[in-house]
Amino acid sequence: MLEVEKVNAAGGLAGRQIEMVIRDSKGQPQEAARIARELVNTDGCEMLLDGEASSGSFAVHEVARDLGVLCIHTCSEASSLTADPKQHIPNAFRCVRQGIHDSIVGAGYAAGIAKAKSLKKWATCSPDYAYGRDTTGEFVLYLKKFAPDVEIISESWPKLFQPDYTEVVTKILQAKPQALYSCLWGGDLTSYIDQANIYAMFNQMEVFAVNMADYTALTVVKNLPKGIHSGDRYIKTFPPTPENAAWGDAYRAKYNEYPTNWSWQNATAVMFLNEAVKKVNSTDGKKVAEALTGLTIKCPFGADGTVTMRADDHTLVGYAIGWGTTIPQEPYVPDVKAGDWKTIFELEAEWKKSKGYT
Template structure:
């Protein structure tokens, strides 16, 4: 009995030492982040996005972590389903110990997780969803958005569209929140700049289910001077192919949201259109020190050039790091206070901040034209558009949000 008692006491005494052994970290040594995205539904964007945030986490932890603690991301696939996203979010907060949530791609899922964050009183940084409702009509205390919104990017394009002097416009956009917001914003911004503009046709194909033939025929029959396009992914490829076959784009200007992003432009190959005005990401051409360092590290780790998703994933974690450092805590109230006016001084796209009034970041986008060089699609004549320039004032934006 004496021998057994000594063995038990010895074992109990050794337990606290486990946390000191190499390779064994206690929960107190980590900051757990919950990440949700549509990995199987939208791999073209979400796979580079994941590579981006994984690189940022690796670099931050290699430099000592945040406030002396290592970052750990628990990542799950929402399969493109809002109900699944909510279930995952609940598990991350209640079981996995996540101190905040980030991610999502589709606008309906971003809105669903935003509502969950409000109900459960947890910080949610929406990395990608573009709908304006996320920070305006359905904005809440607990949700912040990183990417330049639908309104911001549409305003960037409207600025360029007004310079064309085209009077009759047609639009084509997927029939859900993002597409509707994109058309509404473009119409509003272009009309301010060019009051005599006319919108002569609208096409609203279901997302990822475009009937390109009928869409192109309807647009052609309206005889517009120019087209504003919001389709992306497989819908964009079908639209470009059918439109080219039917000469829809010949002698007709096209302004196209997101179409310069490598995720959507590269798959078009030699079929990529020439001279479309787009928002996108000319990764190989950006030579700022911050971007070059990011691109070189990304290539070294993944063996490929970064894409738009890569930047979004990377900047998401940089934003979280800045918030945690400013808060000095993982407490939600401290994090919320830190997010108001949070500055991210160094990133591949340059410094940006999160506005207190509407929780939108001022991260910008690249605006230029599509081209094909040596059989490879690319952007040309591009410039970086600072997101802050394309937002309403904070006073105006605050009026667009529901009362807390």
């Protein structure tokens, strides 16, 4: 909404003020599809920002395919949503970080530590749905590529929103891994850490939790352990630029809370819409979609100050992506090691080929 207000204050999209029409699908894919259709057919929405989880995003994607409405996914990180050419439609885009990008950068970072500390026995613990399974699989794939000695000795797949992790924690402790990877997130991750703290788990192994470095999790955990390795989600100190810090401060000043991973992704989607509409001086969905394809914009969340909506698969690239270790107080992850997009592109291309996507 911060960005919507900026666009409206500057005159709107091609002179038209943006009116947000907001619905809650309660995380139900069928409801998400029904609401998406209703937003277009009944409420007269000309564009959709889809904040669904992976399962719901695929459903909304099919509605966008059917209706031809311009749709920007702003939450789903499951790689196949845009990597699989069967999913490709000209009117849909993904303005989200992506599992395969995180896995490549995370595995490279983790492999460096694995080699330095001789961490060969690993366990995984991730949520049991598309995002958890896919992202963990991609991380392990690249971890073994970069550190061939690594062996996965235990896997745990807790249900999404599972309240009690005792069984999972004890299973991992009994396996005695040297390192643990997890893509638990949000409340699941904070609950898991709070419960694992009881068993002093974080003193017994190196923990790599890709979704830790987001204020959603960092500020909610009761006792944030020092030294958890995490991918950045949103922190105002990475990328370390005045533009990013200013955006984070402006968000906090307005909402009295820190931005999240989803905040910057939705903000970036509105930035893209604004620039695409300017380019064609029209709000016509088809023209805007054509303008979005391959568009590069200035953006505080870009690795080099820009981000691009890649033309061939309509997905966001060039965003800041990196890993670091936590400390229990601000800035929480003081030294984030940035990923290299040249390497990401090379390995992503190989991965797409191996999956039969290209």
